[in-house]
Amino acid sequence: MEDFKLLKNENIDVVMDYLGRNHLDNTFIIGNIEKNGLENNMLLKRSGDYYGYFGEGQLRGIFTFTNMGSFVCHYEDNKVLNKIVLLKAIKQYKPKYIFGMKKIIEPLWKKLDKIFKWYDYDECYYMILKREKFFDFTLDKEIISAKNYDFSKSIDFLIEVEKAFNRKPKTVNELKNSIYERMGEEEYLYLLDKDRIVSQGVIKTTTTKVNQIEGVYTLPKFRGNGYAKAVVSQLCKNIITRGKTPSLIVSKSNHSAQRMYKNIGFEYYDDYIMSEIQVV
Secondary structure, three states: OEEEEEOOHHHHHHHHHHHHOOOHHHHHHHHHHHHHOOOOOOOOOOOEEEEEEEEOOEEEEEEEEEOOOEEEEEEOOHHHHHOHHHHHHHHHHOOOEEEEEHHHHHHHHHHHHHHEEEEEEEEEEEEEEOHHHOOOOOOOOEEEEHHHOOHHHOHHHHHHHHHHOOOOOOOHHHHHHHHHOOOOOOOEEEEEEOOEEEEEEEEEEEOOOEEEEEEEEEOHHHOOOOHHHHHHHHHHHHHHHOOOEEEEEEEOOOHHHHHHHHHHOEEEEEEEEEEEEEEO
16 A cells, blocks of 8 residues: 655654665755654744655655755655656645755656756765865864854855855845854854955754755855865864764866865765756
């Protein structure tokens, strides 16, 4: 017997057991559930609706529609890709973004390509840090938490970051909230050069085992000085101190970033896809 249904908090043990079997493949989903639970809180962007695909009474897949417009999934049985209920769910939620390991996303894409219009499609590498190979790179520059820096002095830099990542312009309040959302374990670090922010790095996805580094950026005229490398190295040290594994995603076309991450001690884990779509 097969079933595709909306999951509730009462299902959390079964869900976490399933996701834990492939922890690195599911860090985004695991981190969101550990923080927000299975039931949707519409006030939280990374909360959402979680659907489970069951075959012969066993959970065989998780399909997540978050409030930020992303669709993230993992499945162990390709039969679910033929299910009309999955197609209906995607059409209902109309996600704007799909991302995940290529081995999961590519078969989904091939089955459902008639309802997707692809606007942006980036093939990436998912990398994890090998602790025994970690190179602790430091510079004589100050690295501080964003929450300890005068926000009014960071606005110009943050606007540059938004442009660099091709994101829609944000209001000042939205920029401020994007920083203060990353408190506690979800760190947001700045590197300063003469009291000016020139580089940043963020821990954006956290689980009990993994911290995923994102948003690494250095102002163009300050590149080549090792600033991003120093920020990522500091984040890695903080993550290792917690007893967790650092991970990150890098575009296959960004060869300089790949070299930098490999020099720190990161190694290839799997192919990863990030895409922006329109459901038709």
